Amino acid sequence: xxxxxxxxxxxxxxxxxxxxxxxxxxxxxxxxxxxxxxxxxxxxxxxxxxxxxxxxxxxxxxxxxxxxxxxxxxxxxxxxxxxxxxxxxxxxxxxxxxxxxxxxxxxxxxxxxxxxxxxxxxxxxxxxxxxxxxxxxxxxxxxxxxxxxxxxxxxxxxxxxxxxxxxxxxxxxxxxxxxxxxxxxxxxxxxxxxxxxxxxxxxxxxxxxxxxxxxxxxxxxxxxxxxxxxxxxxxxxxxxxxxxxxxxxxxxxxxxxxxxxxxxxxxxxxxxxxxxxxxxxxxxxxxxxxxxxxxxxxxxxxxxxxxxxxxxxxxxxxxxxxxxxxxxxxxxxxxxxxxxxxxxxxxxxxxxxxxxxxxxxxxxxxxxxxxxxxxxxxxxxxxxxxxxxxxxxxxxxxxxxxxxxxxxxxxxxxxxxxxxxxxxxxxxxxxxxxxxxxxxxxxxxxxxxxxxxxxxxxxxxxxxxxxxxxxxxxxxxxxxxxxxxx
Numbered sequence: 001x002x003x004x005x006x007x008x009x010x011x012x013x014x015x016x017x018x019x020x021x022x023x024x025x026x027x028x029x030x031x032x033x034x035x036x037x038x039x040x041x042x043x044x045x046x047x048x049x050x051x052x053x054x055x056x057x058x059x060x061x062x063x064x065x066x067x068x069x070x071x072x073x074x075x076x077x078x079x080x081x082x083x084x085x086x087x088x089x090x091x092x093x094x095x096x097x098x099x100x101x102x103x104x105x106x107x108x109x110x111x112x113x114x115x116x117x118x119x120x121x122x123x124x125x126x127x128x129x130x131x132x133x134x135x136x137x138x139x140x141x142x143x144x145x146x147x148x149x150x151x152x153x154x155x156x157x158x159x160x161x162x163x164x165x166x167x168x169x170x171x172x173x174x175x176x177x178x179x180x181x182x183x184x185x186x187x188x189x190x191x192x193x194x195x196x197x198x199x200x201x202x203x204x205x206x207x208x209x210x211x212x213x214x215x216x217x218x219x220x221x222x223x224x225x226x227x228x229x230x231x232x233x234x235x236x237x238x239x240x241x242x243x244x245x246x247x248x249x250x251x252x253x254x255x256x257x258x259x260x261x262x263x264x265x266x267x268x269x270x271x272x273x274x275x276x277x278x279x280x281x282x283x284x285x286x287x288x289x290x291x292x293x294x295x296x297x298x299x300x301x302x303x304x305x306x307x308x309x310x311x312x313x314x315x316x317x318x319x320x321x322x323x324x325x326x327x328x329x330x331x332x333x334x335x336x337x338x339x340x341x342x343x344x345x346x347x348x349x350x351x352x353x354x355x356x357x358x359x360x361x362x363x364x365x366x367x368x369x370x371x372x373x374x375x376x377x378x379x380x381x382x383x384x385x386x387x388x389x390x391x392x393x394x395x396x397x398x399x400x401x402x403x404x405x406x407x408x409x410x411x412x413x414x415x416x417x418x419x420x421x422x423x424x425x426x427x428x429x430x431x432x433x434x435x436x437x438x439x440x441x442x443x444x445x446x447x448x449x450x451x452x453x454x455x456x457x458x459x460x461x462x463x464x465x466x467x468x469x470x471x472x473x474x475x476x477x478x479x480x481x482x483x484x485x486x
Contacts, residue, residue, distance in 0.1 A: 019041060254308035282324070
């Protein structure tokens with residue numbers, strides 16, 4: 001007789017996987033034990049106690065997953081100040097703090113070890129800060145008390161505060177709390193900068209690489225067709241003239257502005273205060289893209305401010321046939337006379353540019369030029385595959401399949417970027433790789449039938465402009481590089 005696993009057994013297996021993922025990227029000191037029958041785990045945690053701007057203590061203690069914040073605080077007080085415990089009875093709190101300034105107060109019943117375990121999702125680093133609650137009800141910053149005489153007056157007149165005055169004092173106090181809290185987090189990282197001693201990650205370089213790969217993979221999976229786009233932000237960070245983004249054909253200008261700010265480390269800025277600018281340059285006067293060249297074009301003579309709902313990649317494709325000018329994009333502070341405007345209400349679905357969807361089915365709002373117009377030209381922003389008939393003629397009713405950077409999967413499985421059907425199509429049939437300006441195609445399995453220029457391939461082959469690619473004896477494509485106009 002076969003017994004189905006109980007919910008507790010399933011929960012234990014899930015916890016074991018979480019522990020293994022944590023231990024894989026963490027120092028041995030901070031390794032977690034495997035859960036026992038009661039699903040309890042143990043591990044070492046590092047805590048910080050900041051008595052002043054320059055004096056910071058740190059202790060490591062072994063913590064159970066069942067230990068609450070209240071219990072951990074009691075253990076930490078014994079560690080940090082056993083001599084002061086008998087003299088006073090101050091209140092303490094534990095804060096989860098990160099290097100970017102993000103912080104959160106742990107509730108008394110939270111489990112600090114489980115909070116730390118959640119860092120594995122993004123391979124994050126963080127710190128736990130023990131703070132002593134101030135005995136002063138209203139901070140000096142809020143009351144703006146200048147000297148001891150004013151303090152005495154405050155104590156003498158405390159009972160005579162009107163309701164309005166008390167309300168104002170409470171408001172000032174609440175406004176001062178976030179500033180005081182933020183300064184404390186920044187001061188902790190200033191007092192003890194991140195080093196090999198303070199981190200929990202065993203190999204930050206590999207972890208960062210894996211994090212970037214996951215981010216790119218998720219971005220490519222959800223972006224539909226698109227490519228990389230340079231966004232110049234020399235006004236934001238002069239030492240870093242531009243950043244490169246992975247942009248979908250349906251990404252709006254406001255989203256590109258947001259991602260650009262994140263790339264420059266300005267994620268806390270209000271995106272509405274910035275704007276995407278289209279800069280048109282004469283083709284005959286191409287810039288060397290040096291910082292001085294970029295600053296020379298700030299006069300606005302060849303610039304246009306994009307509305308937040310515009311689609312820059314589509315706009316770039318529509319104007320690619322104009323050889324008289326070169327188009328680039330920059331992010332700048334929004335001028336005071338340029339309001340936030342959203343003109344377009346239609347959007348492109350990612351399926352519009354998938355294989356097997358005709359141009360005529362692509363519909364945009366009346367404010368935007370339809371791609372299915374006979375007079376419109378679509379240039380492949382990146383290399384592409386064009387669907388051919390069995391006799392080698394191009395199927396004009398189908399859009400080209402744009403090949404994005406890195407890996408594009410082809411196969412019968414619905415998770416594939418290019419989904420094909422047929423008896424000869426394997427679930428994962430082939431992989432197209434676009435890197436460093438070179439496009440290659442590789443069979444994913446031994447029996448995957450792929451021909452390039454009527455020659456069956458069994459290993460990686462580099463594609464050249466005009467190559468004919470046949471997949472599974474059914475699908476015929478012609479490969480074009482990024483210079484071809486459709």
